[in-house]
Amino acid sequence: MARNITPKETDYSQWYLDIIKVAELADYAPVRGCMVIRPTGYSLWESIQKHFDDAFKETGHVNAYFPVLIPNSFLEKEAEHVEGFSPECAVVTHAGGELLEEPLVVRPTSETVIGHMYSKWIQSWRDLPILINQWANVMRWEKRPRLFLRTSEFLWQEGHTAHATEEEAMEETLKMLEVYRRIMTEILAIPVIVGEKTAGERFPGAVNTYTCEAMMSDKKALQAGTSHFLGQNFSRAFDIQFQNQKGEQEYAWTTSWGVSTRLIGALIMTHSDNDGLILPPRVAPVQVAILPISTNDSVMEEQLLPRALEFSDKLDQMLGGRFTFVDKQFHMRPGDRFFYHLQKGVPLRLELGEKDLAAGTVRAVRRDTGSKEDIPFENVPLRVKALLEDIHKNLYTRALDFRIANTFSASTLEELKVIVEEKGGFVETYFAGTPEEEKKIREETGATPRCMPLNDTCTGTCFLTGKPHARKTIFAKAY
Amino acid sequence: MARNITPKETDYSQWYLDIIKVAELADYAPVRGCMVIRPTGYSLWESIQKHFDDAFKETGHVNAYFPVLIPNSFLEKEAEHVEGFSPECAVVTHAGGELLEEPLVVRPTSETVIGHMYSKWIQSWRDLPILINQWANVMRWEKRPRLFLRTSEFLWQEGHTAHATEEEAMEETLKMLEVYRRIMTEILAIPVIVGEKTAGERFPGAVNTYTCEAMMSDKKALQAGTSHFLGQNFSRAFDIQFQNQKGEQEYAWTTSWGVSTRLIGALIMTHSDNDGLILPPRVAPVQVAILPISTNDSVMEEQLLPRALEFSDKLDQMLGGRFTFVDKQFHMRPGDRFFYHLQKGVPLRLELGEKDLAAGTVRAVRRDTGSKEDIPFENVPLRVKALLEDIHKNLYTRALDFRIANTFSASTLEELKVIVEEKGGFVETYFAGTPEEEKKIREETGATPRCMPLNDTCTGTCFLTGKPHARKTIFAKAY
Numbered sequence: 001m002a003r004n005i006t007p008k009e010t011d012y013s014q015w016y017l018d019i020i021k022v023a024e025l026a027d028y029a030p031v032r033g034c035m036v037i038r039p040t041g042y043s044l045w046e047s048i049q050k051h052f053d054d055a056f057k058e059t060g061h062v063n064a065y066f067p068v069l070i071p072n073s074f075l076e077k078e079a080e081h082v083e084g085f086s087p088e089c090a091v092v093t094h095a096g097g098e099l100l101e102e103p104l105v106v107r108p109t110s111e112t113v114i115g116h117m118y119s120k121w122i123q124s125w126r127d128l129p130i131l132i133n134q135w136a137n138v139m140r141w142e143k144r145p146r147l148f149l150r151t152s153e154f155l156w157q158e159g160h161t162a163h164a165t166e167e168e169a170m171e172e173t174l175k176m177l178e179v180y181r182r183i184m185t186e187i188l189a190i191p192v193i194v195g196e197k198t199a200g201e202r203f204p205g206a207v208n209t210y211t212c213e214a215m216m217s218d219k220k221a222l223q224a225g226t227s228h229f230l231g232q233n234f235s236r237a238f239d240i241q242f243q244n245q246k247g248e249q250e251y252a253w254t255t256s257w258g259v260s261t262r263l264i265g266a267l268i269m270t271h272s273d274n275d276g277l278i279l280p281p282r283v284a285p286v287q288v289a290i291l292p293i294s295t296n297d298s299v300m301e302e303q304l305l306p307r308a309l310e311f312s313d314k315l316d317q318m319l320g321g322r323f324t325f326v327d328k329q330f331h332m333r334p335g336d337r338f339f340y341h342l343q344k345g346v347p348l349r350l351e352l353g354e355k356d357l358a359a360g361t362v363r364a365v366r367r368d369t370g371s372k373e374d375i376p377f378e379n380v381p382l383r384v385k386a387l388l389e390d391i392h393k394n395l396y397t398r399a400l401d402f403r404i405a406n407t408f409s410a411s412t413l414e415e416l417k418v419i420v421e422e423k424g425g426f427v428e429t430y431f432a433g434t435p436e437e438e439k440k441i442r443e444e445t446g447a448t449p450r451c452m453p454l455n456d457t458c459t460g461t462c463f464l465t466g467k468p469h470a471r472k473t474i475f476a477k478a479y
Numbered sequence: 480m481a482r483n484i485t486p487k488e489t490d491y492s493q494w495y496l497d498i499i500k501v502a503e504l505a506d507y508a509p510v511r512g513c514m515v516i517r518p519t520g521y522s523l524w525e526s527i528q529k530h531f532d533d534a535f536k537e538t539g540h541v542n543a544y545f546p547v548l549i550p551n552s553f554l555e556k557e558a559e560h561v562e563g564f565s566p567e568c569a570v571v572t573h574a575g576g577e578l579l580e581e582p583l584v585v586r587p588t589s590e591t592v593i594g595h596m597y598s599k600w601i602q603s604w605r606d607l608p609i610l611i612n613q614w615a616n617v618m619r620w621e622k623r624p625r626l627f628l629r630t631s632e633f634l635w636q637e638g639h640t641a642h643a644t645e646e647e648a649m650e651e652t653l654k655m656l657e658v659y660r661r662i663m664t665e666i667l668a669i670p671v672i673v674g675e676k677t678a679g680e681r682f683p684g685a686v687n688t689y690t691c692e693a694m695m696s697d698k699k700a701l702q703a704g705t706s707h708f709l710g711q712n713f714s715r716a717f718d719i720q721f722q723n724q725k726g727e728q729e730y731a732w733t734t735s736w737g738v739s740t741r742l743i744g745a746l747i748m749t750h751s752d753n754d755g756l757i758l759p760p761r762v763a764p765v766q767v768a769i770l771p772i773s774t775n776d777s778v779m780e781e782q783l784l785p786r787a788l789e790f791s792d793k794l795d796q797m798l799g800g801r802f803t804f805v806d807k808q809f810h811m812r813p814g815d816r817f818f819y820h821l822q823k824g825v826p827l828r829l830e831l832g833e834k835d836l837a838a839g840t841v842r843a844v845r846r847d848t849g850s851k852e853d854i855p856f857e858n859v860p861l862r863v864k865a866l867l868e869d870i871h872k873n874l875y876t877r878a879l880d881f882r883i884a885n886t887f888s889a890s891t892l893e894e895l896k897v898i899v900e901e902k903g904g905f906v907e908t909y910f911a912g913t914p915e916e917e918k919k920i921r922e923e924t925g926a927t928p929r930c931m932p933l934n935d936t937c938t939g940t941c942f943l944t945g946k947p948h949a950r951k952t953i954f955a956k957a958y
């Protein structure tokens with residue numbers, strides 16, 4: 001039934017790109033590695049943004065905007081950090097028709113410039129906490145771009161907070177991790193494992209990095225969002241000091257956390273099938289497509305279309321926004337109209353033809369299961385509501401079941417290697433190795449430690465080094 | 480009464496910067512000419528954005544995102560356009576650790592790259608119209624930056640539409656001009672004159688440029704938003720062709736339109752006074768500040784604060800969002816707390832002390848007039864609503880009266896020069912000169928043609944050339 005989509009079993013990578021193409025989510029830009037986010041993709045990003053932004057504001061955060069260009073010297077201040085990004089930078093050397101005295105880097109992240117401003121704004125404990133978030137474009141040059149997953153430019157949010165105490169900063173780090181987990185599971189229907197990164201996978205400069213890890217439908221892992229406890233590392237590098245209540249000068253405790261347009265990639269690879277995109281209802285810009293169908297113009301204009309618009313109004317009212325779309329693409333064949341919405345991932349399609357009208361019912365078709373049912377007119381709002389809730393649950397459960405079915409245990413390097421090669425998926429084990437040992441595992445198996453789950457405090461013997469009290473750790477190949 | 484603010488009569492330019500500083504709207508960034516938009520300023524931008532974005536969507540537009548870097552060759556495609564921007568460009572020459580084969584320009588505007596994508600997306604009349612808007616950062620290198628008015632980087636929206644017919648494109652151009660006018664007057668309370676630009680002030684490449692021109696409180700003009708009818712100029716430069724209903728290839732008709740963070744500068748210079756910022760209620764992120772005041776902790780906690788929170792809930796419900804702020808800065812003296820909100824431009828302040836509580840009233844203080852009144856508890860929502868409406872009206876009328884009082888007529892170059900030098904303000908005249916003659920006028924008087932008002936179709940003899948049938952034109956010094 002798929003049109004213009006390579007089956008995922010044939011070529012997963014091509015399937016992914018085909019989904020993006022037929023749903024018109026994005027396109028490659030004329031600049032290497034950059035993307036154009038097309039209206040359908042951008043409306044999805046707006047919907048994702050709104051859920052996160054509301055949650056940030058509810059937890060006391062405010063938005064601000066910092067400059068896109070950063071003096072090169074700023075990146076040198078914090079040596080450890082630079083090593084992480086330097087080859088990825090796009091560098092402005094000329095501006096205003098002149099060679100610049102100091103090159104400027106297009107922000108790969110705004111830690112440094114925000115740190116610089118915080119050192120100016122923060123004087124006393126009364127100025128703390130500072131709870132700022134920024135929605136912005138960032139740039140990390142990519143040699144092998146992949147739409148939404150790795151592009152030279154992408155959109156994201158970066159939270160940067162400064163606190164008077166270590167405890168408060170750690171609380172913030174975990175609070176935002178929980179915000180991420182909640183939205184990913186409850187809105188995006190993506191099951192995630194919440195955990196701590198191992199030393200080798202930590203954000204450069206962070207004391208601790210926490211992550212939400214998801215399993216894609218090819219069994220590879222995708223890091224969907226991270227929250228960093230930076231201790232006093234950044235405040236030392238950027239001289240963010242404040243006078244505490246005792247009158248002493250102290251370095252502030254900082255955090256940072258971010259999610260990006262990569263989440264769109266995660267949505268595609270978690271839920272979609274060989275027919276195209278599948279969107280979970282709570283994040284779908286169009287939750288219900290309503291299609292009046294008839295070749296009889298007067299029936300269409302006098303009966304079907306008015307009825308479709310009436311359903312649209314009622315459903316929008318119930319859904320609390322404009323989440324329905326009345327399809328008026330009458331120049332297209334009904335089958336093409338069905339496929340249009342199916343490929344765009346619309347969770348529920350309501351078809352209304354002359355026979356339906358006579359029967360006083362509308363035909364509802366679920367995107368996730370393809371199942372159909374006829375709903376009496378008077379039941380439409382309530383039944384649609386229930387169906388949308390069920391679609392969310394089904395998508396979440398389906399993805400969770402898939403992850404559980406593809407999670408294995410290993411107690412030796414050989415076992416890990418065999419599982420990764422032959423089955424794929426997540427591999428649970430106990431691990432207490434160094435970053436060098438992580439590198440060795442990666443070279444031998446292709447897998448990296450994704451995280452040490454927070455809700456699993458069991459310890460055991462390290463599968464690699466034999467050290468005792470090693471923490472439960474998940475390994476997988478990752479995007 | 481002003482604190483840390485230079486009176487506008489002493490030094491307008493410093494007054495403007497002081498307002499921004501005390502209201503914490505923005506700060507200079509460590510990169511020349513760039514700004515940091517602080518949380519108070521950014522929440523104002525978010526409020527402005529929301530009003531425009533809603534109106535764009537209501538008129539059928541969708542958002543999308545195009546890359547921040549543009550190949551230098553794109554800017555050369557359309558020679559006329561380049562001349563307008565080239566010295567303003569920031570140029571990326573290195574990326575990924577290598578010298579790029581072709582330099583990339585940080586977008587000064589996205590016409591070129593959007594044109595490039597449109598040429599790929601548009602094949603047939605069925606693909607038209609394309610009604611896309613982008614919210615983005617853009618960069619035009621500034622040697623003499625001024626926060627919100629001229630910064631090397633700023634935030635804006637740029638609408639870019641393509642149509643099958645000239646009529647439809649012209650209709651779109653004027654429709655968006657009207658959207659701008661409506662929001663500027665009805666939300667920002669900024670009276671604007673809607674008009675057409677003269678040839679010398681037109682956007683490079685445009686057939687017609689339309690503008691909303693406002694008068695600032697120093698009598699200078701500020702171009703608050705523009706809408707361009709581009710004819711087929713851009714579609715020829717970027718090969719945007721489509722097959723029309725007759726089966727012929729035709730170039731599309733395009734438009735573009737934009738407003739930017741400059742509107743924040745316009746808000747400041749239209750409404751504010753020597754005490755600080757004044758925000759019109761409909762765009763103010765905080766419309767009402769509620770201040771419980773007492774040195775008695777138990778009265779505060781048991782009586783005043785609960786009452787303040789109750790008012791806050793009721794008012795938010797009435798206003799349809801979180802537009803109130805309950806001030807809990809109890810470590811500050813009452814006078815400092817009043818000033819805090821006054822300097823941030825909050826339209827209405829409600830003070831609630833022990834005496835007010837006893838009398839069953841709350842004291843309301845208007846930011847625009849300073850007038851005070853005691854409102855009985857039960858009348859608070861209705862009276863606040865009426866006061867906010869009146870504040871909007873008063874701010875608009877005050878600005879309109881100011882503009883009318885500072886608009887003069889001239890019928891010779893000498894008159895124009897004298898008015899501009901001695902009085903300032905807008906000067907109405909009839910003009911039919913060339914771009915070279917506009918330049919001459921500018922050199923002699925400092926004034927430029929701001930626009931030819933759309934609602935004034937009178938013609939007369941050109942004040943400069945003596946040509947007949949010249950259109951009514953407004954001249955002024957401008958930001």
Ligand SMILES: [Zn+2]
Pocket residue numbers: 081108109110111112
């Ligand atoms: Zn950084």
Ligand SMILES: [Zn+2]
Pocket residue numbers: 560587588589590591
């Ligand atoms: Zn351009």
